[in-house]
Amino acid sequence: MGFEVTQPLLEGRHVRLEPLSDAHVEGLFGIGQHQEDWAYLPTAAFTSCADAEQWIQQALELARKEPHYPYVLVEPASGALMGSTRYLNVRPWDHALEIGYTWLGHDYQRTPVNTEAKYLLLRHALEELGAYRVELKTDARNLRSQKAIERLGAQREGVLRRHMVVQDGYVRDSVMYSITDLDWPDVKKGLLGKLG
Secondary structure (H helix, E strand, O other), X not given: OOOOXXXXXXXXXXXXXXXXXXXXXXXXXXXXXXXXXXXXXXXXXOOOHHHHHHHHHHHHHHHHHOOOEEEEEEOOOOOXXXXXXXXXXXXXXXXXXXXXXXXXXXXXXXXXXXXXXXXXXXXXXXXXXXXXXXXEEEEOOOHHHHHHHHHHXXXXXXXXXXXXXXXXXXXXXXXXEEEEOOOHHHHHHHHHHHHO
16 A cells, blocks of 8 residues: 655744645745756756746656655744755655755855755655655765765665756766664754754
């Protein structure tokens, strides 16, 4: 018997995760213009509101087809958008999914925002949905992302060679990580310790 993914509002002290919608175009454009933030992602930074609108439309189309469950990261006090993330690669029979497509605006990197967003997504997946396994992957060139995933407490499982075609036709290797339901008690304790 499989499990069914839901996409509720997820709230913490540093971040609120809201389902992505067309209403987020201007906010995401405002924080999505630094090319260095997108260097290892499948698509390039936004150069216009039309780019942000197209990115959102692609995300919502994937949400209908795949399915993906895209979120925006919102600053709770001000309502400012800080980035985006999603659940994807859902395998209901295996009780497994992936957290990915994560990016943060430049001003929100190296803050508690990403840690708390991952904590909220992991807690929902492993405690409320009943997932056995949550996967995370990143470009093998992206050492900063690998360190961030490892700081979460995820286990590195290996490298998927020539795994994905990304910007400019580059064929990347992907480093695969996971957190399982058996890992979760220790990972949760570590994340809560980091969040204070």
